[in-house]
Ligand SMILES: Nc1nc2c(ncn2[C@@H]2O[C@H](COP(=O)(O)OP(=O)(O)OP(=O)(O)O)[C@@H](O)[C@H]2O)c(=O)[nH]1
C-alpha cells in the first residue's frame with residue numbers, strides 16, 4: 220500500500236514538474252513573441268524618419284526648406300538636385316528633404332526617399348493655383364496613390380499667403396477636390412480602354428462618391444503659410460507633433 224502511495228506521489232511530482240516546465244516554456248515563447256513584435260515595430264517606425272518637401276516648380280520648397288533650417292530667405296534657382304538637412308526642434312530632430320519640382324527629376328528623387336518618409340509636405344503656390352490646378356492635382360494624385368506613401372501623414376501647404384492674390388486654404392482644398400475627381404476619372408477610363416492589367420491605377424477615395432480628401436486612408440491637412448515671411452508656425456507644429 221505504502222509502495223503504491225509512494226509511486227503515485229512520485230507520479231504527481233513528475234506531473235507537477237512537467238506542468239512547471241511547460242508554464243515556463245509558454246512564458247518564454249510569449250516573451251520572445253513580444254520581443255520580436257517590439258523589434259519589428261521599432262525598426263518599421265524608425266526606418267521612416269524623413270519629411271519631404273514636394274510640389275510643382277516655383278511653389279517655394281527651397282525657400283521653406285531654408286527658412287525651417289536656417290531662418291533666412293535664400294536667393295533661389297530651379298533646383299536640379301535635392302537639398303537635405305536636419306530639422307531641429309529642441310532635442311528632437313528629423314531629416315528634411317527638398318525635392319526638385321522639375322518633371323524630369325522629381326520622380327527619381329521621390330522614389331529615392333519615399334520608403335523612408337514619415338511626412339509629405341506638398342507645397343502649392345496659392346497665387347497661381349487656379350491656372351495650374353490640373354498639373355497640381357495630377358502630381359498630387361500620383362503621390363497619394365503610391366503605396367509607399369500610404370503610412371505617411373500629408374500636409375498641403377498653401378504657400379505665398381503674403382501675396383494679395385493668394386487663395387485661401389479652404390478655396391484651394393475645394394479646387395483640388397474637384398480637379399482630383401477629374402484626374403481620377405481620366406486615369407481610370409484610360410486604363411479601361413487600354414486594358415493593361417500590369418499598369419495598375421489606384422482608385423483614390425470612395426467608389427461612387429465625388430473625391431474628398433477625408434475619404435483617404437492618410438491624414439491630409441491643409442495649412443496656409445508664407446516661406447518668404449517665415450510664417451511657417453503651422454508647418455513646424457505639424458512636424459514637431461510627429462518627432
Ligand atoms: N511672395 C512669395 N514668394 C515666394 C514665397 N516662397 C517662395 N517664393 C518665391 O517663389 C519662387 C520660387 O521659390 P523656390 O523656393 O525656388 O521654389 P521651388 O519650389 O524650390 O522650385 P523648384 O526648385 O524649381 O522646384 C522664388 O522667386 C521665391 O522667392 C512666398 O512665401 N511668398
Ligand SMILES: [Mg+2]
Pocket residue numbers: 280281282295296297298317319320
Ligand atoms: Mg527648389
